[in-house]
Amino acid sequence: MRSLAFFSLLFCFFLSTVSGQEMSVKFVCYYGEGSHPDLACMQMQHSLMGPASAEDALRKVLRPLGLAPNFVMVPCSNIQNCAALTLADGFRYIVYDSYFMDRIAQSAQSDWTSISIFAHEIGHHLQGHTLRGRTLEESRMMELQADKFSGFVLEKLGASLADAQAAMNILHHPDPDTYSDHPSKDKRLKAIEEGYNDAANINSVPPPSVPDGSIKRSDAVGMHNNDIIRTEQSLILKDSWNKGFNCRTVCYGQGYYYAFMEKGFGSWQQFTTNTAFPEDVIKDTWKQKGDGTIISSVNFINNTWAVTMTKLSNSFISQKYLQNNSFPTDDIKTEWNNNYRISDMDYGNGKWIIIMNKICADFNISEQMFNNYPSFPEEIIRSYWSNGYYITVLKYLNNAWYLVMSKYPGGHALQRYNKSPNFPIDDLIKNDHEGLIFSSVTFGSDIWVTVMNGQ
Numbered sequence: 001m002r003s004l005a006f007f008s009l010l011f012c013f014f015l016s017t018v019s020g021q022e023m024s025v026k027f028v029c030y031y032g033e034g035s036h037p038d039l040a041c042m043q044m045q046h047s048l049m050g051p052a053s054a055e056d057a058l059r060k061v062l063r064p065l066g067l068a069p070n071f072v073m074v075p076c077s078n079i080q081n082c083a084a085l086t087l088a089d090g091f092r093y094i095v096y097d098s099y100f101m102d103r104i105a106q107s108a109q110s111d112w113t114s115i116s117i118f119a120h121e122i123g124h125h126l127q128g129h130t131l132r133g134r135t136l137e138e139s140r141m142m143e144l145q146a147d148k149f150s151g152f153v154l155e156k157l158g159a160s161l162a163d164a165q166a167a168m169n170i171l172h173h174p175d176p177d178t179y180s181d182h183p184s185k186d187k188r189l190k191a192i193e194e195g196y197n198d199a200a201n202i203n204s205v206p207p208p209s210v211p212d213g214s215i216k217r218s219d220a221v222g223m224h225n226n227d228i229i230r231t232e233q234s235l236i237l238k239d240s241w242n243k244g245f246n247c248r249t250v251c252y253g254q255g256y257y258y259a260f261m262e263k264g265f266g267s268w269q270q271f272t273t274n275t276a277f278p279e280d281v282i283k284d285t286w287k288q289k290g291d292g293t294i295i296s297s298v299n300f301i302n303n304t305w306a307v308t309m310t311k312l313s314n315s316f317i318s319q320k321y322l323q324n325n326s327f328p329t330d331d332i333k334t335e336w337n338n339n340y341r342i343s344d345m346d347y348g349n350g351k352w353i354i355i356m357n358k359i360c361a362d363f364n365i366s367e368q369m370f371n372n373y374p375s376f377p378e379e380i381i382r383s384y385w386s387n388g389y390y391i392t393v394l395k396y397l398n399n400a401w402y403l404v405m406s407k408y409p410g411g412h413a414l415q416r417y418n419k420s421p422n423f424p425i426d427d428l429i430k431n432d433h434e435g436l437i438f439s440s441v442t443f444g445s446d447i448w449v450t451v452m453n454g455q
Contacts, residue, residue, distance in 0.1 A: 054096070061119045064156035071125050084121040086130040091230075091425050094121050108170055112163040116150050123149030139181035144191040151195030165192050223432040227261035228425075235259050235306075237271050247271060247308045252301035253443025254423065260438040260450075266296070266310035273306045277323065277353060285309050291316045295355050300348025318358035319343075327352050332370065341365040342404045347397040367407040368392070372400040376419065376447070381405070390415050391451050396444020414454030415439070423448055 054073045071084075071092035082096040105113050123146035124130055134142065147168070154164040173185035183191075227245045229235060235257045237247055245261035246269045252258070270285060272278050285293060289309075294317050296310040320340065322328050332342065332354060340356040341363065347353075357363040369389065373380065381391065384405045393404035394417070414436065418427040428450060436452035443449075 057114055057118050058122070060115060060157060061122050061153050064153060067126065071122075082117065082121070084124045084130050086125075091423075092125055092130060094118070094125075108167055110163065110166040112154065112159050113167040115157065115159070116154060116164060116167050119150040119153040120146045123147075136179065136181050140177060140183045140187075143182055144187060147188050147191035148195035148198075151192035151197075152199040153195075155196045155199035161193060161196050164196050165189055168192060223429060225263050225435065225437050226428070226432045227263070228428070229259040229261065230256050232256060234273065235271070237261070237269075241269065246310060247297070248438040249297040249441055250299050250301060250306050250308070251441045251443055253448060257301065258423075258441070260441055262437050265437075266312045268293070268311040269296075270309045271306070272309070273304050275304055275349075277305050277351065278307055282307065282309070282321075286319075294319045294357065295321065295344070298344050298346050298353050298355055300346045300353075303348070305348060305353075315361065317360055317363065320356055322352070322354040322356065324352050325350055327372075328354060332356075336368065341368050341406065342370060342392060345393055345397070345402065345404070346395065364409055365392075365406045366409055368404065369406075370402070370404045372397075372402045374400060376445070376449070377401055377403050378419075381417070385415070390453075391417070391439065394440050394449060394451055395442040396449075401444075415451065417449055417451045419447055419449050421447055424450060428452075 054075070058073070071094055074093050074095045075098055076095050077097060077099065079095070079097045082094070082101065084092075084094050086092045101114065101117075105111075124142070127142070127145055127149070129142045129146065151161075151164050155161075168185070168188055171185070173188065174180035174182055175184045177184045177187070182188075227240045227243065229237065229240055232255065235250060237259055240247075240259070240261045243263075245263050246265040248260045248262045248265060250257065250259045268289065272281050274281075282295065289311055292313040292315055293309060293311045295307060296312075297306075297308040298321075299306045318340075320335070322331050322335070324331065335356050339359045341359060342354060343357045343363070344355040345353060359365060367389070369384065370393075371377075371380075380403065381394075387407075389405040389407050391403070392406045393402065395402050416431070416436070418424040418431070420427070431452045436454055439451040439453045441448075441450045
């Protein structure tokens with residue numbers, strides 16, 4: 001446990017810049033009064049899958065409560081601190097320096113310090129403390145609420161009261177605390193004790209009240225079947241690939257590149273970006289990799305073509321792409337007659353690219369429709385859903401919503417979409433915990449739409 005430890009006092013203030021770039025957010029809570037880390041690493045790409053040691057500690061904290069997390073773990077080396085923060089992109093973070101935390105854990109000589117600090121930080125997130133600013137008095141009150149939460153969790157995990165208070169006992173605290181955003185030491189120790197005693201008097205923690213039809217919550221950290229990479233720079237998929245995820249699709253919106261990854265999707269994968277559509281790369285890959293290797297997604301993002309090719313099986317899958325300066329309606333219908341069906345499409349630099357697969361055991365579509373709409377086609381989607389169709393492509397392209405829906409023999413288990421003006425991270429984590437996987441993602445007309453499929 002000492003790989004995730006504890007700091008001194010929590011110092012909270014508004015964050016106006018990161019690496020010199022304006023952020024439209026935000027509130028950040030730091031551990032350590034004398035060290036305010038440069039969160040430049042928050043501008044670097046990261047995925048939702050945190051380090052295993054951090055995830056293990058978080059699972060321990062959340063297990064007694066039966067709650068799912070709504071934040072992302074981000075290790076940032078050499079910041080000599082830890083922070084809970086929320087940014088305008090919709091993500092909530094816990095940022096930490098593992099080396100610094102190791103050193104503090106060794107000084108405290110306790111294996112519980114990491115759990116207590118993470119419980120405290122999680123308490124801030126779950127109680128909404130990182131969503132707004134506050135006065136000094138409100139800040140002290142929130143600190144005591146997070147301390148009480150920490151004491152409660154540690155009792156449920158089997159720690160002694162001394163264990164729950166060990167980290168707090170070695171810290172420097174303001175006394176008096178009138179002009180501080182942190183309470184005095186005796187108040188914080190008392191809050192931990194109150195939370196601890198509350199838990200000791202409860203034999204079991206009842207699950208949160210969840211109305212029928214809503215999601216089932218779990219104590220899992222991050223995502224299980226999916227991963228999301230976000231960056232302001234060019235997408236690099238290597239870290240997520242190494243964790244067993246392959247790319248389903250990519251997108252650009254609100255200043256960030258996103259890659260949406262699925263665990264166990266195919267085997268070998270290639271991700272190519274180019275200002276021109278990479279025809280030579282595609283043809284060479286088809287020739288070299290052979291049967292079962294297809295274009296699994298095509299996207300035009302921020303003036304660049306991004307093509308993902310995936311080896312799905314060893315069986316033969318016939319695939320072709322259409323390209324035209326205008327939408328190739330007649331060509332698509334001709335290929336329908338040849339038993340080809342649309343699998344993806346995109347538009348960029350005045351060119352339409354339509355990916356089509358021939359009907360086979362791995363791509364068995366009986367019927368298909370496509371059309372475009374000036375506004376989001378919610379009623380159209382629901383009407384086709386009711387007739388056994390499922391979304392194959394849903395993208396905002398060339399100032400219109402393009403929709404492709406397909407009917408599969410036997411149907412799909414489940415499909416849904418999330419629509420939001422902000423990136424829907426909470427919905428995606430909940431969908432992942434339900435066992436859903438990414439199908440398509442688009443940002444257009446100032447809204448995000450993510451389509452998720454049941455397995």
